[in-house]
Amino acid sequence: MSDRVSSSSVGMERQIEIYMNGLQGKAPDLPVDPDRLRIAAREVLDDRAWGYLDGGAGSGDTMSANRAAFRRWRLRPRMLQGVEDRDLHVQVLGSTIRAPMMFAPIGVLSIIHPAAEVAVAEAASTLNLPLVLSTAASRSMEEVADAQGDGARWFQLYWGKNDDVTASMVERAEASGYSAIVVTLDTTVLSWRDRDLENGYLPFLEGEGLGNYFSDPAFRRALDEPPEENPTQAILYFASMFSNPALTWDDLQWLRDLTDLPIVLKGILDPQDAKRAAEARVDGIIVSNHGGRQVDGAIAALDALPVVADAVGDQIEVFFDSGIRRGSDILKALALGARAVLVGRPYCHGLAIAGADGASEMMLNLLSDLDLTLGLTGCSSIDDVTRDLLLRADAEGGVEI
């Protein structure tokens, strides 16, 4: 019995910490509710940076569809399952990670907080959760790697028009301990983004701009003048080359030959594309609509997930992002076929308010919610999270049984 009384979990520890602080009149540093956290972040950011972070493509329909899709699934908890010891570990690309959660790649974080990606790396290191670093980071990938230490990190690649820059980025990622290359496919161009257009806002010239490009030797070679002397020219060059709309499935072989690191394709929504990815011998895919920022009117990422997961079976690993806000969202995504999820805007909200501590506090709260909700549904491990945990909600908000 005494064992049981002393047993604990990340979720309970976090609850106890918050409640004990509450007894001493101390509120948590950040709102716990993700919607209120979002509003709190809005208050500390300037309108243009806020519009960029929070906005979606066009009408924002896809961004709201991402959230609505989670509400159309309900969890049906099982009782008396012996859920005292819960194990959140999962295997991703051959490595074990603490929980099925990662920091999504978000570009130019210096517009959110001066410590930018370095702060996110510290948060990832504190929590021992993987970081996926954007090519468009405002700090160099080496500096970010130093800040993170030996934690798991993947590098997100914008595969642009200059092969030397692409090869150089991949080489630097290998040399600085990134263990996978995530190729983002859904950003062949930046979408029509109403708020940024109205604000005339491109984030790349703000703060430290695009430090990861500016520090790249191949990128620097392509410029007439160094980016420190002529940042506008450097940004224009970046904008003209960071992505390459001419790429086709056949080009993947070039990247496959370039590196031995696992390759993960980000932005898959269609089961045929998922099959193509498996045939192309990549190692994984991320089902994502870029947080609703690219194709206005695209399907919710969660609606794509079960179909895509079925299409590839066990051939390649399936990850998910777009709209994850709560522990129950993670459970739903796992039940529908994801091995792990990426979280985007919410950690930026924490970062905006309280730097590295804010980003890690937000992710710890999500991890705690996941741990408790996992146990409450009758699961002790991530393997227990299967599709029969879910029922589809009907239009009235009940469930279809």
Ligand SMILES: Cc1cc2nc3c(=O)[nH]c(=O)nc-3n(C[C@H](O)[C@H](O)[C@H](O)COP(=O)(O)O)c2cc1C
């Ligand atoms: C401000 C912002 C910048 C982003 N930059 C990148 C990027 O550089 N590379 C990338 O692959 N995805 C980028 N994304 C997409 C995220 O990786 C992720 O797919 C998305 O944020 C997930 O949705 P969520 O914000 O609802 O969690 C960005 C998203 C936001 C909000």
Ligand SMILES: O=C(O)C(=O)c1ccccc1
């Ligand atoms: O804004 C984005 O969604 C994005 O993916 C991006 C693209 C280029 C640079 C920085 C971020």
